[in-house]
Amino acid sequence: MAILWFDLTNEHHFSDGNKRIGFIASQLFLKQNGYHLKSSEKTTKEKIIEFCLKIAREEIDQNEISRWIRKNYEKL
Numbered sequence: 447m448a449i450l451w452f453d454l455t456n457e458h459h460f461s462d463g464n465k466r467i468g469f470i471a472s473q474l475f476l477k478q479n480g481y482h483l484k485s486s487e488k489t490t491k492e493k494i495i496e497f498c499l500k501i502a503r504e505e506i507d508q509n510e511i512s513r514w515i516r517k518n519y520e521k522l
Contacts, residue, residue: 447475448511455501465498472515481519 455468476482497514500506506514 447472447515448508450475451511452501452508455498456504465502468501469494469498476515476519480522482522484518484520486518 451468451472453468454471455465458464460467473483497506501511
Protein backbone atom coordinates (compact mmCIF):
# COMPACT_ATOMS: atom_id res chain seq x y z
CA MET A 447 0.00 0.00 0.00
CA ALA A 448 2.76 2.44 0.93
CA ILE A 449 4.58 1.60 -2.30
CA LEU A 450 1.47 2.46 -4.34
CA TRP A 451 1.05 5.81 -2.59
CA PHE A 452 4.75 6.70 -2.80
CA ASP A 453 5.14 5.69 -6.46
CA LEU A 454 1.99 7.38 -7.73
CA THR A 455 3.04 10.56 -5.96
CA ASN A 456 6.68 10.60 -7.03
CA GLU A 457 6.99 8.85 -10.39
CA HIS A 458 5.00 11.58 -12.21
CA HIS A 459 2.77 9.30 -14.22
CA PHE A 460 0.51 12.28 -14.97
CA SER A 461 1.26 15.84 -16.07
CA ASP A 462 -0.66 17.18 -13.06
CA GLY A 463 -2.31 15.82 -9.93
CA ASN A 464 0.18 13.15 -8.88
CA LYS A 465 -0.21 13.92 -5.16
CA ARG A 466 -4.01 13.86 -5.43
CA ILE A 467 -3.98 10.63 -7.45
CA GLY A 468 -1.59 9.00 -4.98
CA PHE A 469 -3.77 9.95 -2.03
CA ILE A 470 -7.08 9.02 -3.68
CA ALA A 471 -5.76 5.69 -4.98
CA SER A 472 -4.48 4.80 -1.51
CA GLN A 473 -7.83 5.75 0.04
CA LEU A 474 -9.76 3.63 -2.45
CA PHE A 475 -7.44 0.67 -1.93
CA LEU A 476 -7.80 0.87 1.85
CA LYS A 477 -11.58 1.33 1.65
CA GLN A 478 -11.97 -1.68 -0.66
CA ASN A 479 -10.03 -3.70 1.89
CA GLY A 480 -12.24 -2.65 4.79
CA TYR A 481 -10.28 0.24 6.32
CA HIS A 482 -11.18 3.85 6.89
CA LEU A 483 -9.38 6.93 8.13
CA LYS A 484 -9.84 7.49 11.85
CA SER A 485 -11.33 10.81 12.83
CA SER A 486 -8.97 12.69 15.09
CA GLU A 487 -7.06 15.94 15.31
CA LYS A 488 -4.04 14.20 13.81
CA THR A 489 -5.94 13.41 10.62
CA THR A 490 -7.31 16.84 9.81
CA LYS A 491 -7.34 17.99 6.21
CA GLU A 492 -4.30 20.20 6.81
CA LYS A 493 -2.32 17.32 8.34
CA ILE A 494 -3.15 15.05 5.40
CA ILE A 495 -2.08 17.73 2.92
CA GLU A 496 1.15 18.23 4.86
CA PHE A 497 1.77 14.46 4.83
CA CYS A 498 1.16 14.24 1.05
CA LEU A 499 3.59 17.10 0.46
CA LYS A 500 6.24 15.33 2.53
CA ILE A 501 5.78 12.24 0.38
CA ALA A 502 6.17 14.34 -2.78
CA ARG A 503 9.34 15.98 -1.45
CA GLU A 504 10.63 12.51 -0.50
CA GLU A 505 11.09 13.63 3.10
CA ILE A 506 9.54 10.37 4.25
CA ASP A 507 9.97 6.87 2.90
CA GLN A 508 7.65 3.93 2.36
CA ASN A 509 8.26 2.59 5.88
CA GLU A 510 7.09 5.87 7.39
CA ILE A 511 4.02 5.84 5.14
CA SER A 512 3.22 2.32 6.38
CA ARG A 513 3.53 3.43 10.01
CA TRP A 514 1.26 6.42 9.34
CA ILE A 515 -1.35 4.18 7.71
CA ARG A 516 -1.31 1.72 10.64
CA LYS A 517 -1.66 4.60 13.10
CA ASN A 518 -4.41 6.50 11.29
CA TYR A 519 -6.63 3.78 9.82
CA GLU A 520 -8.91 1.23 11.39
CA LYS A 521 -10.87 -1.78 10.18
CA LEU A 522 -14.53 -1.08 9.45
